Amino acid sequence: MTTVAIVYHSGYGHTAVAAQSVADGVASAGATPVLLKIEGLTQNFDSLVDEASKADAIIFGSPTYMGDVSAPLKAFFEASSKVWMTLGWKDKVAGGFTNGLTVGGNKDNTLGSMIVLAMQHGMIWVGTGLPPGNFEGNSKAAPEAVNRMSYSLGAVTQSDNAAPDVTPPAGDKETARLYGARVATVAARLKA
Numbered sequence: 001m002t003t004v005a006i007v008y009h010s011g012y013g014h015t016a017v018a019a020q021s022v023a024d025g026v027a028s029a030g031a032t033p034v035l036l037k038i039e040g041l042t043q044n045f046d047s048l049v050d051e052a053s054k055a056d057a058i059i060f061g062s063p064t065y066m067g068d069v070s071a072p073l074k075a076f077f078e079a080s081s082k083v084w085m086t087l088g089w090k091d092k093v094a095g096g097f098t099n100g101l102t103v104g105g106n107k108d109n110t111l112g113s114m115i116v117l118a119m120q121h122g123m124i125w126v127g128t129g130l131p132p133g134n135f136e137g138n139s140k141a142a143p144e145a146v147n148r149m150s151y152s153l154g155a156v157t158q159s160d161n162a163a164p165d166v167t168p169p170a171g172d173k174e175t176a177r178l179y180g181a182r183v184a185t186v187a188a189r190l191k192a
């Protein structure tokens with residue numbers, strides 16, 4: 001059985017919604033999702049690093065804060081240096097998703113930080129493989145549109161300043177679900 005760890009931080013609950021959708025997608029592809037929530041900056045990251053190390057793939061999730069990953073996810077990245085010393089994650093499949101308030105908001109940079117971390121570990125990064133959700137030029141793609149934010153590096157969701165049970169919208173959750181399924185499928189193929 002292929003396992004996919006989803007290591008994520010969510011300060012206010014919106015990225016957690018995306019993480020659950022990613023996990024649903026992993027399960028829909030026949031793999032086992034392992035949701036690993038980062039609680040905050042000061043926790044001991046050793047058990048999270050160990051749990052992630054057991055998985056066939058690791059998907060990183062973070063809100064975009066000041067145009068980058070949140071500090072708790074960055075702390076997890078730094079804690080993963082003990083695995084980097086032995087290239088323990090080399091050839092493991094990697095992916096990432098982020099949630100932000102604005103349509104742009106420098107979320108590319110958040111995904112870029114995740115990609116750099118994955119490349120430092122020698123991991124194999126998987127993009128969305130999805131066409132842009134606003135391909136036909138409608139600058140405000142409908143909330144139910146898949147890949148509404150039109151990202152290829154990783155899954156991107158957008159939430160307004162409302163409760164996580166109403167935002168991010170359905171299309172974004174489906175984007176995250178499809179992404180989880182894609183990463184799990186790639187991981188299973190490589191494992192076979």
Ligand SMILES: Cc1cc2nc3c(=O)[nH]c(=O)nc-3n(C[C@H](O)[C@H](O)[C@H](O)COP(=O)(O)O)c2cc1C
Pocket residue numbers: 009010011012013014015016062063064065066067068099100101102103104105106107159
């Ligand atoms: C300190 C801080 C910085 C933020 N910076 C950005 C940003 O650069 N780009 C963006 O799109 N949203 C930004 N936001 C908005 C959050 O990404 C947004 O509220 C998101 O829903 C938070 O996810 P969470 O509920 O999982 O914490 C920022 C929010 C905070 C609190």
